[in-house]
Amino acid sequence: MKRKGLRFYAKIYCKILAQDLKSKMSYRADFIISTIGMIFTNIAGFISFWILFRNFPSINGWGYYEMLFLYGFSLVSLTPVQCFFDNNWSLRQHVYTGDFIKYCFRPINTFFYYQSEIFDIKGLGQLAFGLITLIYSWIKIGLGFTPLMLLKMIVFLITASLIMIALQNAAAATCFWIQNSFYVLDLAYRFRDYAKYPITIFSPVFRFIFTFLMPIAFIAYYPSLVILRPDKVPLLSWLSPIIGIAFFWLSYKIWMHGAKNYSGTGS
Amino acid sequence: MKLKKYLTLTRAGIIEALQFRLSFLVMVIGNLLYLIVVYFLWKAIYASAGTDVVNGMSFTDTLIYLVLATALFNFMEMYTVWEIGRNIQSGKIVLDLLKPMEYRKYLFWSYSGSFVTQFFLTFLPTFIAVAIVTHGAIPLGVNLIYFVLSVVMAVSINYSIDFLVGTICLYTESIWGINIMKQVIVLLLSGATIPIAFFPEPLKTIVHYLPFQSIYNAPLSLLLDGNPATETVLSTLGTQLIWCIIMMVISKLFWKFSLRQITVNGG
Known part of the structure; x- marks a missing residue:
């Protein structure tokens, strides 16, 4: 098979996206309710955050606005996984019922085709919420603004996204080997809730686990240090873009390995 | 005779749940x-606070409260909204409605098997683990009886709310959005995310007039109080009982009313 270029894939993505949006629009009530549900989730998350900090002014040397910054950072970095990779949630059913076989017969990359089929617009609400939180806390901390900082911010947000995408891909791919992999995916999904806390609150053992074995700390903590504490950035923060790409590549390989060995259900 | 047909459903549920042993492992992890x-997190929070007791709750109290709230959540979550929603979308609900048993009861009892398995496989181990970690900070006395009574009513209230929300799916054909809204509201306002004792004043009073605090806050505060005053116990259990009846009546009436409006595609 000839390797297709990036432009080809971009064109295809837009075409599939347009179809997906059309089909979503035919369930308008569902779309509106889901969007409201997403906004609810974010507001509730914020309220519990606010209640917590009304009682406790700081956590482990992290002030209110710094924690808010972490919170906003994690929300923004979780947007791509919500928007572009939401089809991972249905992978289990597709594999189980045998529908998945249809993706294997297309003359384009299976992973790409599968993920491009669904674009989750709800994620955009989260993005807006996250950006507002991020900018608000940025101003309140008085970080200042330079083009270099913006560049750093973008690079490290993408890094954080890659880690979360990688975690979800790997979790979703487990369904190729075990039945009822919902719990694995749910576990990975819950990581996002833990991402918004500074890793320094944990004991050294768990700091190690959450850094290297389950890289939750890379979803918000390490990348945001580059902006928040620019004078003492640990080496791991600078390494995080490489780690992000490596994890993403690894998860892609696992996913594709499962897809290649998929034998269908025979129906 | 009457109870026997319900217990058959319970037994089927237990057998079904035990089929998925691996998912239990993942859930435990x-x-x-x-x-x-x-x-x-809370250790760091209390360390930064400087005092041992905040809003009448010590670190151990908060830990027991939150951990058992999660255990209770796993125990009580029956995915009723999903089940009703999926049955409506697939048309299977028509078959369930034809069964010689009220749909509300049928759904409850077919899930009751997971109560049994969840109790022994998640709630009890968590309870014992917490009791050991906190060096027996959970008072073991007459409060355990109140706790069990309270949990039974909490299950009923929770199911009524779920059933009520599930019925809304008949109109909206949206599951995800409806379910996430319910979950967010229940978890926040019931004190499962942050103990209600930490809520700021106007919110605290409002929350006490809502049914949600009867689900998690009521049983947990009864459990944590080793030497409860009779008045507190009576008022807590009484409030629960009132909500139990109100929610049951509302959900039954709403279901009865909605059944006349139902349109099912295919089936």
């Missing part, structure tokens, strides 16, 4: 991870 995060 997930819960363990959650416990670790909660433990270190």
